[in-house]
Amino acid sequence: MKDKKRRIIKEAKNIFRKKGYLLTSVADIVEASEISKGTFYNYFTSKEELAIVIFKQEYSVLYQKLDREMGDQTRELKDNFATCVELLINFHMKNAEILNISFSQAMIDDDFNQFLTGVRLRSLEWIKNQILLVYGEDTRPYVNDLTMLITGMMFMFVFASSKTEEKDRRIQDVVWYVLNRMDAIVLDLKKTGDILITEDDVACFIPNHLDIKKRRMVELRKTIDTLLNKIEMQEVAESDKWQYKESLNALLSEINNRETPRDFMIQGALLYLKQQAPKALDREIQVLEAQINSLL
Template sequence: MNDRKHRVLLTAQRLFVKKGFATTSVQDILDESHISKGTFYNYFSSKNECLMTILSHAQEITDVRRKELMIGKDPSDKEIFAKQIAVRMEINREHQLIPLFEAIFHSKDPELRDFIKKHHMAELAWLSRRLVNLYGREAEPYALDGAIMVVGMFKHFINVWVSSLKEEINLFKLINFILCRTDAIMLNMIQTGEKLLGDRIYLPDNEVPYEDFCTKEKILERLSFFSNSLEEEPKGKQFADFLINEIQSDHPRVHLTETVLKAFGGAFTSTPLEIEAKELAFSISNFMSALQE
């Protein structure tokens, strides 16, 4: 996403939150962004697509931050899982997304409602995969039921907390409380063999195949292309070139590389390159982990 399009999105998002999605016109966005109608429609086919792009971009940021937390970590680490769950709530708060989701929820527009349904199913798919990481392959038939219950618990606890206690949510207290209950739920389903929806509902699989994402050749190709675009980012380019040299080495220094990866990902935080940099950091970490096996 280029800088100008990113600025238009930020302007549109601010207007959607301030005025409401339904009452914000394309002309409002044009006036506030100082762009022509042609430029807007070059970026987005409609106001709907502009809103969906805002939410999709937030989802991409959520995905890369979750992956960044996994760098060099055990997938069954529940503390990491708790932090990954917190990421979505933090992103929603940082980007003021709740009013936008509510606008779609109350909308009768089929395009927007279909979008939010796919968004919800993608989150259930991610949760299901992570529950299998935590509880093992034997949990797979019960993971979707578990994911649905986790989402339900969060939704209702947050609603009651906010409406009745009228105080700021203690995020990690809530997450840890629900994950402790999830332990009992998942283990009971595994022991009894009981499931309700199981594999009866199709869940999207948005994961990039490991062999297509984390091979040495593919990583070097993507990293070299990324490095060549950083002529005006000397610090980021220095990190990228170091990683290229380590990956090309016959004996890459795994622990040193893991340290540099965190700095590499952090160097692009809150920039248009954040998503690509952190995706690269995640794939490089997976590649390094495979070398140690």
């Protein structure tokens, strides 16, 4: 069964690349995968759900690359940032059709629209965090403005350069041109103290479904904190306490830091806690499991 699902995903990727997402039908995917429509719907409820699965896979790979590049200690942070911004630009250009769907189609699957909105916001949040890392914590009051400026400048320059020859080289030129301009902008904002986009403004950009997820993450952290405190009070070996705490930290890290949390990691950690942790923690572990399921 898994082989069929993998084949559907593989063929759908090929067809999306050749025909474009909007021009691809379920019938095209079924024919290329050499399966029946019934088999397709055993795995996916719609073309949109299949596209989300594919996009999440590629998005997960992208952020693994970004984390690896930003962690490269053989180069300056700004060089790492430039490489990562180039990766982001190339990713968004490669997937421009899908990323722009909710702007061009009024009638679109709501879950798909929500997912795409989350993708765009995740990219902005990642750039925001890297700006703080590269330019320093003292840019925090202006970081929302800097994020909008850097993304706006880069993508407009790339759009203007996209039809020229040596497009890839032009993207590199754009990245460094904009980053060099950012140096001057950062100094100016620190000097003038001008702030246009506040945290309240940013909160207005966040759709309700993402706001709900943020609140659920807060509740999850509270439950984990409660469990960590209760573990300390248990009369068990210190080595066992350490194992329970590490399982909780692994769960939080997996859900908090990955666009596509790995189900086997989450279920493995939960199973360990349910089977091995003291009975006094059963209630909190049940609450933890329910909260995690509401986030996935």
